[in-house]
Amino acid sequence: MRAFADLIKTLDSTNKTTLKVEALTEYFKNAEDKDKVWTIAILSHRRPPRPVNTTLMREWASELANIPLWLFEESYHIVGDLAETIALVIPKSDSSTEKSLNQFLQEILDLKKKPEDVKKEYLFDNWLNLNYYERFVFTKLITGSFRIGVSQKLMTRALAKATEIDEDILAYKLMGNWEPSKITYNKLILEENEEDFLSKPYPFYLAYAIEDEPDALGDVSEWSAEHKWDGIRSQVIIRNDQLFVWSRGEELVTDKYPEFEALVGVVPNGTVIDGEILPFPDGEIGTFNDLQTRIGRKNVSKKLLEKTPVILKAYDILEWEGEDIRNTAFGERREILEKLYHEVRSDELPLHLSESIRFKTWEEAAVERENSREVKSEGLMLKRLDSPYLVGRKKGDWWKWKVDPLTIDAVLTYAMRGHGRRSNLFTDYTFGLWDEEKKELVTFAKAYSGLTDKEFRKLDAWIKRNTLDRFGPVRSVTPHYVFEIAFEGIAESKRHKSGVATRFPRILRWRLDKKIEEANTLEDLKALIP
């Protein structure tokens, strides 16, 4: 544990990626195998199930710090991280632990089944006898999410350096379902094992947003376009008469979308399709709101399946006849995909093709892009015909070219402190639009991004001086500032007070030139619903 806590401290003491990778590489070279597996697991967001709920942890921490619970809660809102708050309020200790990281994790795994008084004693004992960083890390392991400014990609890069195994191969090995308490370092990283690969997806290739006008991409004839669908990016795998569905978050979601079982026996074994899961109520593409009703459900009722079925809009094929064809040119992969599609297609099969569109000029492409909202897409995807399927977000071969967002001018009404690097700054905002009589502001969206750090600081200082009321971490502020809010899509919604749901709302501009009377009304917003 000491080595891991030191690693976290080192990672915390630099903002430079190279130094972070260096520190991680050193760690992977020297740590014991079991600790390495857990470190990989933690940094790829595979955490042990939470053994103690956070309500109890808050109570216990305030007891140990000898402060009232309300004061702990206030401190938490300001610090912005539970484990960090706990590590800070408990009396300081300079002692350190000899126990290894994997011993701690085994204890944490076992703790779940223990009675409450044992849990409390275990936490008290460790909180009091670990130094600041060990205490912070220990509490993080218990509360879960370990976001410390190291992405999985960075961790994989360091692991590649330490093991001299290719980074892409490692990325592939680390995908999918594996349990850190059961797997060995050898099996996870070093060994080659065919069987394990049955359910494994390929790392997704992700596109960047286009920077200039598309003609900067060169000759239009080298590019293929298709609409950019707004669903869940997924890989559908058919191997050994079995179906596996993976979402981009590397989550195995096969059970959530039973529709795709219909592909087994129709699509041949040894096939991996890259595409978008889309809602398809009443025989046409629905809104992202429709899909929301499916996302969080593990057990899908028959009724829901009938009301909001899903389809796969296929746009690429990564494995064919059991062969990894990611290095084949995109144009050729599309030919294979289209041939497959035309052979198996039927009205009942939830497999649709994302039509590829070829243009003679970029102007022609621009016209098609303008049509995006009508066909329920977010814009166009541009893919170079001779490109391989890369790993992760890489510039050059794939670009997303979204339609310009819809916008509306709204008034800032509430603010909440942010988390992580925005802790103790009011950076999470709620915006309102005028009702019909322009008397009251009705909340319509929350937004967290779109301002520069400097603007955030300026607004934060203003919020602190213009607070009307406090509700725990939330403050209502004097209606004063108008912001132009951009969003991708809009739909009616019964779940929202305003009756409208917007997709990806964010701040486009701080309209210092506008008074609150000039902000838009709810009616203006509703007029944007297609």
Added chain:
Amino acid sequence: METPLLAFNDKGIYCAAADVYLDPWKPVDKAIISHGHADHSRYGHKKYITHHSNVPIISHRLGEISVTGKKWNESFTINGVKFSLHPAGHIIGSSQIRVEYKGEVWVFTGDYKTEDDGVAVPYEPVKCHTFITECTFGLPAFKWTPQEQVFTEINNWWAQNQADGRTSVLFGYSLGKAQRLLKHLDPSIGKIYTHGAIENMTEVLRSQMDFHETTRVTRETTKADMKGNIVLAPGSAHGSTWIRKMVPYVTASASGWMTFRGARRRRAIDKGFVLSDHCDWQGLLSSIKETGCEKVICTHGYTDIFSKYLREQGYDARTEETQYESETGQLESDKEKDSE
């Protein structure tokens, strides 16, 4: 209703009996000033009264002003109200202002800390009935480490950067923090360079105290000169073109706000040293206890939270709005303190 000895109005903390203001934020006729930071000593007053050692500081900052210097514990009377200044330990020349009238005693802390930093005259508790206190760090999350330990870390960090062939850039306010850092840096490691704002302020203070030799970073200073050495700079220099001269460099900030991991990450600083010129949570609580006061007025910082806690502890505590830098004060790089 009886007029309180000190009242908070739109100009500052007002003593009606003496017709004098303490640390006013709008121009007034007569102002008693706790210390030289810009939010406490502003432009435009007709007369300034402050501690001797603060006179050169505010004269440097504010230019031609009419100012009278007082000694520690020296009583002076204005319209029958007795005033005296007592060390606050915040920065050189920082005072608590004691006000006595008809047997009633109030103390205004300005900014203060309980730890002896080796530069400012250390804080002395003063008995009073009403204690007007700052509470910049009035949360139980703030707990300072003894400064010896922090300075050992800072010097080790510098030596390590030197071994890695990098220049160390350490951020702190030009007035107060910079001199405290300078006092405790180990000059056997290398040369100490300073940003102009810090050099100017330090120059003013050398008449009162010995500091290690410093070298001002000028247009002629080269990358090679600075390599492996340390540069003291105000937070506002972070991200400026000025700092590019120090490549390859490592940055650190010394501040109480560095307690929060998020504060450091947000400002894209490599290393944070928790070192403050204000009281931590325990420091605030023990100071209040030592004054023997019954009433507490919280002026800036986490005032609502801190005064609520004090009320639970049996104090008659409340909050008053002032224009001293409070929650917004944490954005150190943006402070006007450094923009001089």
